[in-house]
Amino acid sequence: MTKEEIEAKLKAKRISYGMTQQEVADKIGRKQPIVGHWETGYSQPDENTLFILCDLYGTTVDDVFGFKKEHPSLSKRDKEVLKKYNNLDSFGKETIDIALDRETERVTSLKKQKERIEELETTTASTIIDIQPRLENNTRFIEYHHSASAGTGVFILGSEGVDQLPIPDTQENRKVDYAIKVSGNSMEPDYNDGDIVLVSQKVELNHGDVGIFIINNDAYIKEYGETELISRNPDADNIIISEYDNIVCMGKVVGKY
Missing domain, CATH: 1.10.260.40 (lambda repressor-like DNA-binding domains)
Incomplete structure (x- = not known):
């Protein structure tokens, strides 16, 4: 035309x-x-x-x-x-462009993290990374273990593959050492089956805190009690610790992914 x-x-x-x-x-x-x-x-x-x-x-x-x-x-x-x-004038348009670029980068980063989690959930191969790469300047990787039981116990040390999980490199997250997936419902409603929790080995664990414990080679997420490990779900049993049990605290739960 x-x-x-x-x-x-x-x-x-x-x-x-x-x-x-x-x-x-x-x-x-x-x-x-x-x-x-x-x-x-x-x-x-x-x-x-x-x-x-x-x-x-x-x-x-x-x-x-x-x-x-x-x-x-x-x-x-x-x-x-x-x-x-x-x-808008040129200053107004530039301001909007900056905000759009920043929000686009944020949403893209979140999408990458979500895709990475889905990839980790479906993979069966063990991944070992000696040097931790970075997705962005404000992102770091932590080890991701697939299961800590909120129920019957899951063996994780020595036989389970360890993947890498990206988290924002904030001051709060720098104390996080690894992440682990919750399996079971004994810690509901605070921690549900499938949640990924962040664990620090740098923070002191006191009575009433939630931690990751290895008991006779099985990993549990439980509240630290004076004489037992406590399940927050009233329908679930606590774990009584005897003098014959081999128990190791693997860190304090400091948040969720």
């Missing part, structure tokens, strides 16, 4: 819709001379503006110009946001 055909169709659609150039300019946030330039061939609207004009005139780009839009129509909300953005 020639430039003359485009300008003629724009003018004809505006007139048929009963609008003046000034009314069109007010609706789309432009000045009246710009609309006039589009209808005289002095300049042409960009692709997005063509779609907006056709929506305003109650028609489609395909009906007017004989070609189809390659992306979905803008919603009313999208048009309002686009209009507000176009009305």
